[in-house]
Amino acid sequence: MAGFVRNGGLLLALIFCVGIPSLQGAEAPVTVGQRGGESVALQEGIDLYASGQTEAALSLLQSFVAGNPQSRELPTAYLYLGRIARDGGRPEEALSFLERIPADRQDQRVRLEKGGALVEVGRAREGLALLQPLEEDALSPWERGRRFSAMADAQAVLGRPLAALVLLHQGMANAGAEERDSLWRRGHRLLAERLGEVELTEAAFMLRGTPLGEDATLQLAGKAAARGARDQALGLVQALLLRGTNFPSRPEAVRLYDQLAGRPWLQRALGVVLPLSGRYATYGDLVRRGMDLALEMHNSSAPPVRLVYRDIGADPARSVAAVTELADSERVMAVLGPLTGTAAAAAAVQAQEERIPMLSLSQREGLPETGEFVFRDSLTSRLQARALARYAVRERGFTGFGILYPENLLGQEMAHLFAEEVRKLGGLVVISEGYAETATDFGRQIKRLMGMDPDASKETSAAEAEKRKNASGSEFPPVNFDALFIPDYADRIGMIAPQLAYYGIEGVPLLGINGWNSPELVRLAGRSVEGAVFVDGFFRYSPYPFVREFVDRYFEKFGEEPSILEAQGYDAVGILLSILDRRDIRTRDDLRLALSMLQDYPGITGATSFDFQGDADKVLFLLQVKNGNIVQIN
Template sequence: MRRTLIALGLIAALLMATGCARRGGNCPDPGGAIKVGVYGDLSGQTSSFGQSTKNGVQMAADEINAAGGINGRQIQLVIEDDQGEPGKAATVVQKLVNQDQVRALLGEVASSNSIAAAPAAQEAKVPMISPSSTNPKVTQVGDYIFRVCFIDPFQGEVMAKFAANTLKAKRAAILFDSNSDYSKGLIQFFKQGFTKLGGEIVAEQAYAQRDRDFTGQLTQIRSANPDVIYVPGYYQEVGVIAKQTKQLGIKAPLLGGDGWDSPQLWDLGGDALNGDYISNHYSVDDPTPVIQDFVKRYKAKFNGTAPDAIAALAYDAMMVLADSIKRAGGTDCQKLRDAIAQTTNFKGITGVISINSDRNAVKPAVVLELENHKFVYKETIQPDTGGGTTSPSPEGSASPAASASPAASAQPSASSSPTANTSGGNANAGATNANQ
């Protein structure tokens, strides 16, 4: 018993020794280099997302530092690996916030990890910008949580507009993944948008993840004779669906979302995918000069690797943060939060970004055509700010001008990327204007 007590006493002493530095009152700007925490999956199953995020942020920070920093202060990145697990993401953010005392956070890609980590950032009042978590729930965690990508429901609207306006489709069929919130959210907004534009939903069929035979659903769809078929699932099933669609002699093109975006899609679907379309964040093939310049700089820095959408979004997230720090005149947590919230018409690589009152980005999406194992840039679709719909691309997305923007900046644009995760049906796609 005596030894038990000694052991307990030792543990207590150890705790006290590590103690002391109590957090609190570090909201005011401490001055000096600006510490920015980056967390992502660098060693888990989705580590390609984490690596792209890291590269994008690193490149942006290096460019800012090379240009003299923000108001003469350098950016210092603290990068942590969360192994793609929500629990680890929460721990890592505690470390970044409390041990490293970062002034702002960038991360994660997978929405579930962002949702798990966000409460720690919110509690410590450290602004967090997620580059590429598209689930609406992420920014609902609190008023210090932002994102620079569009949210899932917006993609549904984008495809509805594209189908009705560009493809002149009148009759659409839907085939969705009944297990995925992401898929369900997308079809809900596709239906709304498509019927509003005068179209008709002629068939609606569901499948489950890991199904391998879709001929039953597709036969039903064929008899409804649609002009287009909306299939907002993940690439594992979509590839097979595309094959079986062609086998059944269905000519209507398939439409999808960023869940299709994976090199594996081609292994499964092959040539059957030609002529289908997806919505995505950006395309490397977008001819806009700013994007092509970004692609060139990125390739030069990272041994010829082309930047995927995740990397471009990460770059934009860092740039939006830098712009906000500049406007806030430092990193006082309250002022910085307000500055991020007031971001309006920031010209990023992935489009003109405005943060709305839900702390989501209002920005354009791109539509890509699938052609011989490549995603080919087709057009850019603007968010709905009043009436504007499609704008055939090359000239990019000129939105009303405004607001400061730092070093590099650009416009809408191009390529591939998956954005992990599912979404709840929560509305608020494009319709909101920048304000706050």
């Protein structure tokens, strides 16, 4: 502040020594070079002010005024000198600069600073008269915040604190981020120091759901606690926290709740919504087994965490109610599940509304796009297509692909996604053939894959085959792709693969999805699938030590080997427990941010990260049939 005063006094001395230039009709001839030099010097001062180097800006602007008494740029220099004086708490000095600007040169910015300075010297009504007519569109976000702040100060001076509060609220909605913080602090001080309980009640009602309105409720709760009305205070702060509004003084609200209730607001607990009854109960029970095993292992060596289960069947309405109860009544840190698509979609919307992180296990398309609090850790069709395409193109060097797919939802989706991922990598699907979901004879489709007409006569087919044989030197017609992708299950592959060999497609690498990962594959298809490669999110015979440990512990506890469902439940809980154990995780928003930044969590369903939308990006297991056995090759 002393520097401001010294520099300000120096400037005034300079001005009185050289005389105050009259800006009316200042048309002294100036050369182009001079004009350019003036503009550069003035802009340097403005840039210094904008970057926060106030004293350097002040010095440069002082020199500009003293050295260019006839410049047409003096109004701009006086504007910034006025701003610097106001920023330094010298409104009278600011007015002395601003009033030297001719009336016809006093634009919106000048009237803004002049109105603010008038308020600061106690001439609130005059200041308001200048500030209120200003057009917001003509001001920058920073200037809009400055205007609302000055008008709020004027209303406070005039004894109208509620009107001041409304103006600060409007300013927060229209100003830039930095100015919003300043407006918030002003509003917080106003609520804490100037408003009684009656006015606070009115402010909380008028501005409910906004940062200042929620702060008004917090101030009411604090006053109630101070006069011994504990139940009233607890009810107010609990209702405030349940609304889930994010506002700067929310940590204070949490501390007040903890003090009044004698327990933490957020529990060291995770909510789980699963189908534990109804048609999907078997799947829900298996996922729960994996989750319980992960919790048991964690709690044996770390501060304990609870899993709070809710059975939702596959009902969207029950899933919404469960998320609400877990977030508000049980006060868990995050929610896991659901499994089924419609229930997951409904739960995701509610989790976003409650602002509670949700880690879903559903494959429902587009689930993470619901909002920033919704994540998904599941083996999706896209994950499989991406992993398989990367292996085929990058590791094997394949460029052309055929697809033989069932004409059902899964088959059509996988065919589309695989073709899309191949194209991204520079490959091409040269032919794609579908078959009926219940088909047992695939001859027509296989002939098309071979470029043959399935409706041609036997004589024509034989002649075409002979022609191709002579051209290729092979006994069977060649195909024009490097590998064949078949997105179906092991029992169907057991019928398709032998027919491929029968019609002559031999030696062409076969690619598949996780549905191939079954002992039935080799039993039914035999040597027809030798060398075939497919992907899965879990492989119980993996050589990875942490996978072996999980399989052994699971078998010891339940007497059977786990499937991918137990593995997914185990990993989902493990991911959240690893985050909860961090000391910097205190709020749900902390947990959400940590989830979004997760990288390569060493899960038994593959190293897991989350992309920018919240969808899991995993390193899947690459499996191959070798000598009649399924083995991991990555």
